[in-house]
Amino acid sequence: MRVLTTIDEVRAARGAFPGLGLVPTMGFLHEGHLSLVSRAKAECGAVAVSIFVNPTQFGPNEDLARYPRDLPRDLAFLQAGGVDAVFTPSPSEIYPAGFATRIEVGAVAEPLEGASRPGHFAGVATVVAKLFNIVQPTRAYFGQKDAQQCVVIRRMTRDLDLPVEIVVAPTVREADGLALSSRNAYLEPAQRAVAPVLFRALSDARLRFEAGERNAEALRAIIREVIAREPGVDIDYVSVADPETLRELDSVGTVGLASLAARIGKTRLIDNVLLGGAAPDVRAATT
Numbered sequence: 008m009r010v011l012t013t014i015d016e017v018r019a020a021r022g023a024f025p026g027l028g029l030v031p032t033m034g035f036l037h038e039g040h041l042s043l044v045s046r047a048k049a050e051c052g053a054v055a056v057s058i059f060v061n062p063t064q065f066g067p068n069e070d071l072a073r074y075p076r077d078l079p080r081d082l083a084f085l086q087a088g089g090v091d092a093v094f095t096p097s098p099s100e101i102y103p104a105g106f107a108t109r110i111e112v113g114a115v116a117e118p119l120e121g122a123s124r125p126g127h128f129a130g131v132a133t134v135v136a137k138l139f140n141i142v143q144p145t146r147a148y149f150g151q152k153d154a155q156q157c158v159v160i161r162r163m164t165r166d167l168d169l170p171v172e173i174v175v176a177p178t179v180r181e182a183d184g185l186a187l188s189s190r191n192a193y194l195e196p197a198q199r200a201v202a203p204v205l206f207r208a209l210s211d212a213r214l215r216f217e218a219g220e221r222n223a224e225a226l227r228a229i230i231r232e233v234i235a236r237e238p239g240v241d242i243d244y245v246s247v248a249d250p251e252t253l254r255e256l257d258s259v260g261t262v263g264l265a266s267l268a269a270r271i272g273k274t275r276l277i278d279n280v281l282l283g284g285a286a287p288d289v290r291a292a293t294t
């Protein structure tokens with residue numbers, strides 16, 4: 008496994024891989040990341056992983072400074088996962104002095120995470136476009152866990168004619184349903200114990216949808232009610248939206264995206280399930 012820290016090193020190494028899958032990450036890796044790595048390796052023949060805690064996608068009062076980091080552990084994990092190359096640039100390699108360009112994706116970046124985290128998706132879109140240009144992957148792999156991010160990246164890739172195929176893989180969960188996330192490391196034991204309520208609430212809404220409920224506000228109400236029963240969980244938003252436009256629905260047709268953000272203590276977690284026609288989530292093998 009090659010560990011590369013500069014853009015020049017990546018460019019020099021790129022020719023060795025005719026097909027290359029890219030998995031962009033912020034590190035502190037878990038089985039969710041590994042599921043993307045395995046799929047990329049199987050589908051592309053070779054896989055590169057970027058590890059970069061991108062400062063421009065964090066707001067001024069967010070957790071950039073305390074975001075969990077453990078590069079030696081991540082590298083061992085990726086080596087065992089059969090990764091061909093890892094790109095771990097410094098912030099100044101990605102944003103040298105004078106850097107000034109931002110990609111604003113438009114309407115799909117505005118609601119939900121975009122509304123709660125102003126500037127977040129401009130930071131994500133800009134760094135992902137740069138990573139695509141630096142690594143030049145044939146495909147790039149993203150997790151359904153960050154559903155809006157997937158929609159934003161797809162939109163950007165189409166709009167800017169970026170020659171990369173975007174692949175979205177299912178959310179990997181703990182045995183109790185909690186979506187794997189690097190931020191789960193922030194949770195104290197009592198907080199970790201209540202966190203599965205997020206997926207329980209979304210799953211209840213999905214069950215009601217499968218039983219015929221089509222009223223989006225009724226589905227949102229179910230999610231809010233289930234969460235309200237668990238003390239210490241503060242809802243940021245609950246949404247039932249069109250999975251492509253991310254516009255809130257009055258009535259769900261054949262498909263919808265139920266998503267939420269909530270705070271447990273200082274930790275902000277997001278999760279979602281697709282309503283209708285969706286591949287099921289997968290459970291982590293190690294938990």
Ligand code: AMP
Pocket residue numbers: 031032033034038039040042043148149150151152153176177178179180186187188189
């Ligand atoms: P992050 O390091 O959190 O920025 O995530 C890097 C990539 O891994 C993103 O495409 C995420 O959507 C994806 N990812 C994070 N958690 C999960 C999960 N539990 N299941 C599947 N993919 C995930």
